[in-house]
Amino acid sequence: MNIEKVVFAFFIVLSATLNFGFVYGEIDNPAHHDVYELFASVVVNIVAMVLKFGDRTQVGAVHLATSIVAVLQLIAASIAWAWFAHIHGSGIDAAGISTVVSLSAGALLANIVSLVLLVSETLALRR
C-alpha cells in the first residue's frame, strides 16, 4: 500500500461524493441543497486538481483535465450562488438554486469520469 495513492484516491472519491451530495434532491427546492456542502465540494475539488499536477502520463493528463472542468463548474456554481444570495436581492429562490445545482451537476459528471478513470486504472494494474 502506498500512502500517496491512498490520499490521491481519497480526494478523488471525496470530491465526487460531496458533489453528489450537494446535487442530490429536487433541483428547484433550496431546502434540498446545502451551501456548506457546495463549499466543501469546491475546496476538495481544488485539492484533488492540485494533486493531479505534474503527472506526465496520458491518463494523468485526462485526470487533470476532468478535475479542471469540475473546478471551473463548481466555481461558476459558487459565483452564481453568491450572486443570487447577496447581489441579485431576491435571495435563493427556485430559479436561483436550479442554476447553482445544474452547474454543479455538470461538475458531478466530470467527477464521475474521474472516478471511472481511477477505477479502470486500478483494475488495469491487477494487483
Add this chain to the structure above:
Amino acid sequence: MKSSAIFIALRRLRAPIVVLVLVYALGVLGFVLIPGVDADGKPWHMDIFHAFYVISYTATTIGFGELPYAFTDAQRLWTILVIYLSVFGWTYALGSLLALGRDRPFQQALHTQRFARGVHSIAEPFYLVCGYGETGGLVCAALDRAGLRVVVLEQDPARLAELDLQDFRSKPYGLVADVRSTDALRKAGLEHKRLAGVLALTNDDEANLKVAIAVRLLNPEVPVLARVRNKAVAANMASFGTDHIINPFTVFGEYLSLLLRAPRVYRLLDRLIGSAASPEPKARPLPRGHWIVCGYGRFGREVVACFDREGLDVTIIEPDPKRAANRTALPGTGTEADQLHSAGIESAVGIVAGTDDDVDNLSIAVTAREIRPEIYLVVRQNEQSNTPLFAALGADFTVVSRAIVSEHAVALVRTPRLECFIDRVISNEAAGEAAMTRLEAAVGSRKVTTWRTGVHHGAAPAIERALDRGQQITVEHLLREPGDRTTSLHAIALMLFRGEDEILLPPPGMPLAAGDDVLFAGTAGARERQRMILADDNVRDYVVLGRDIPGGWVWQRFGPKSTPLPERPVAQDGGSGNTAS
C-alpha cells in the same frame, strides 16, 4: 511525453498550493461557524461569501477591517489564527516558487525547452556541430563567418559557456548534452528538414561513430562529417557511408608526401582548403635524405609510413619499445643531445618532433636546432594554449591537428564536391600542377574560396533557360565579368561533374549541359559576380552574346529589336588570362 518545464513546476508546487487551499478553507469554515452579532446586537452568522471576502483581504495582508459588522471577541481570536496561518501559507508558496526558479534541474529543463524550440524554428539551412572543443570552436567560428547557421551540442558545460563569450553574427543554439544520446541529437534538429549537415568533432572516436550511425539511420539524406584518430573506426565509418572522414594524421601524411614530391600541389591544397590569407607558403619543400622521427605513436607511424613510401632513410626514437614492435627504434624521447647524436643528427636533413607532449616536442626542436641550425624542423603542436611558444620557435612546419581538422571540415561542408577534386589531384600531380598554374594566373595572391555551381533545379535559372532553348553556354562564359565581358573574373573551374563523369580542369570552351555541376575556385567577389550571370537573363545575354537588352517590360516590348552579335570565338583567350594553361 516530452519532458517540459511546466510539469516540473507543477510537481514542485503541488504541496504549497494544497497547503494554501486548506488554510483558506479552514479560515472560511471558522468564520461561518463562529457566531457573531449584527449592528443591532442580534445573533448573526457570517455566510460563506462574506467569510471568503474577509479571508481574501486578511490572508493577503490588505486588512479592510471587520466587515460587514464589528467582530465579536471569538471572531477576533479566529482572525488572529487566520492571519498567522495564511502568512505561513503564502510564505511557503512564494518561497517554493522562488526556489523553483533557482532549481538546477528546472533551469536545465527550461534551457532544453528553449533550445529545442529555437532549433525547431530555424528557417534557413543549418549545421549541427557535435563537440565544442577547440576544433569545434574553430569550425563554428568559420561557419559563422561564412554566414551559415550553427547548432552546437557539447558535454562540458564549461566549454559550452564559451559560446556565450564568443562573438557570432547569429548566435548558435547550444545545449549541454551527451552527443551519444539520440534524444539530444533529435532536439538539436537531426530530423529538421533544413538540416544541411552534421559534423562529429568530439575528441572521442566512439562518440563520433555513434553520431555518424545515428544520422545514417535517422536522416540518411544529410551529409555527415566525422573526425577520427583510429583507423579501425575510420574503416567502420566508411563501411556505412559516412560522407567525409577526417583523420588529421592521415591528412598530414599526405601533405608530407606532397611536400616531398610536388610542393606546388601541396600549396594548391593549402590555398583551397586552408583559405590561407597570406600568399606565403606555410612550408617549404621537404629535403630528401636522412630523417629522424621522435615519437612513434599514431602521428609518428603516419609520418614514417610516408617516408617509407618515398624511400627515405628514417631513424625512430621512441621511449616505449612495445609501440615500435615491428621497427627498430632507439629508446628515449629525443630531448637529450646524446640520443639525437646516436640517431645520426649530424648527417640528418630533417627531424620530426611528433610526441603527444608539447614540452617534449619543443625541447626536441630546440636541442636539434642547437646541434644543427640548418635542419628542417617538423613540430607537432598538441595544445592550443602553447601557440605563442611554437610561433616563437618558428619551425619549418608546425602541425596542429585541430587546425587540419577544422580547415578540412569547413571546406568540405561548404563545398562537398571539393573532396573529389582533392583525391584526384593527390593521385594526379601533373593535373594539380596545372591547376595551381591556372589559379595563380587568374587569382594571383588573393584569398581563395571554392564553390559549386549547379546547372539544375533552378540554381542557375538564366543558364538553364538558355540551355533549354538550345543556346550554347561554355564554362568560360561563367568566368566573364558581368560589367565588361572582355575581362575575366578572378576564378577558375576546377572540375565539372556530369552524371558519373568527373572532368578535371574542364577546358574553357567546354559546353555546359543541363544537370552539370561545376566546381570553381576564386575570390569571394568573383563568386558574387558569377551569381549575376546565373540569375539574370539580361546579364547572361550580355556576357554570352554581347547584347545589351533593355531591362523593363515596356522596353523589351516596344524598344528597338537588336540583332544578336556573333558569338565570340571561344579560342579568343587573349583577353582572359585565367584560361591560359
